[in-house]
Amino acid sequence: MTASSALADRLGLPSGARAVILNADDFGMCHAANAAISGLLVRGRIDSATVMVPCAWSPEALAFAASRPDLDVGVHLVLTSEWRRYRWRPLTGASTLVDADGFFPADVATVEQHASEEDVAAEIAAQLQTALDAGVDVTHLDNHMGSVYGLLTGRDFLHPVFELAARQGLPFRLPREMEGADADPMLQAKLTEAAAVADAFGVEIVRDGFLAVLRAVPPGVTEIYLHPMADGEELRAAVDFAAAKRGYELRLLDDPLVQQTIAEEGLVRVGWRALRDLQRGDAR
Template sequence: MRRKLIVNADDFGMCVGVNTGILRAHRQGIVTSTTIMANGLAFADAVARAQDCPQLGVGVHLVLLGGPPVAPPQDVRSLLGPDGTLPNDFGVFLRRLLRRELRPAEIEIEFRAQIERVLAAGLRPTHLDSHKHAHAHPLVLDVLLRVAEAYGIRSLRRPQERLAFVSLSGLNRQDALTFVKQKASALALARYARAFRRRLRTAPVRIPDAFFGFAHTGLLNPALICYMLRLLPVGTSELMCHPADMDDTLRRYPTRLKEARLREQAALTDPRVRDEIIRQGIQLVNFSDLDQNP
């Protein structure tokens, strides 16, 4: 009947500010896991920092949106925009995916190249997830599962949270409006949830029992995290987060999450959150714990 929680920080390797923020949230807060972007601007910096944190689980944040490809561009042409990079617009990505313009074989080439780069750096991935939850779509999920099996990676993210989960704890009016928009996006991806669960019944991988943080991306605060902790179900759950320190690269980076990352870092290191975890008897783990529990 134990409740366990994986707190995973996305975008490791995006820039140095993100890397230092994730490590701060791990050492001084509740982050137990992260996922590294093999095509990130600060990938080498992230690898060096991860090697000094043996208790931090490191998975691969597979990227189909944003930045340069890791595979040779001529091998993944269907994934690239006119400028030779992976387009960053999720709406464009989804439309192209639905029109079958993105070739599954090329998605697999890119995924393998990203994992190979992480392995060559000396990291052993604990799990896989994807930037902007691309693997929620069945076509991408099929590719991800093939790649996971090929590399012996046994755990991945479930990118759907309970549709009924709504909380405005600690949010101001503007943040509440952001939450509503993100909840709509979560509902849009929920259309694939049944197919996702069905496909995983026959796949040799493990996923957490519950997932939190999709609709609250960039909005985490101490009150909201404590609310989630009190609702945490029995089993293993994952809380997605995006902590960072601000630097010049993050200020210029094409992401809407900038100051929000600083607020999330403050929330993840807030003593009230740690006290609530102790009060609730929750065990903090990373994705390697899934492998240890049949």
């Protein structure tokens, strides 16, 4: 997700600066995620992370975030529960947000088709409030599996997300362009429409293959998000697939060549806190 270079200018970065936010999603999903992500944050390998508040291991992640207010930690708004063996439920228990077993649906299409906007608004507010009540200085919001964007059926939940973000003075991850969107005019039109609504609310945006991504970062502010986790027995018992990939992403972020490439490319590391403070300053 890349914002215009105007955002970099507003952050006080040099003209033409190529800024990057390295974010870890799924903090709090399991202990394997918490061990990996908290370590990466402390070592300065990533710039921020977002917590899945409804998950069983979120108290550990929230306690860590509350103890380290110097680190950027946001909330990963959750409306889906995708694994077969490890599931989580909405905090509000709203009937339109659960499947026949009482868990969040496994897929985004079901959310788009059956969730009520009122239930979504209450649930995402409860997830954010839980993090705030735990003492976390929440820096930003994003969304698990893209369940609020309306990209599958056209029915989105961006209005309650934007209202929550604007009310709390928090930036929200909103992709204004997607790779391959030119081949899907309807998808790009949806993103353009969503970006316009976000602007009206005053909400900011946000090994070889990975190195190529870093080298291709354009001027402006670009977020790159990954899902680093410790690949072991716990993770493999929880997820149906991608355990090895998540373990690889953990090793990747610690790889000296990644740090070297960031330095060689002159990329400027920024965090979501800087965007949040800019947004709140604009609101004042």
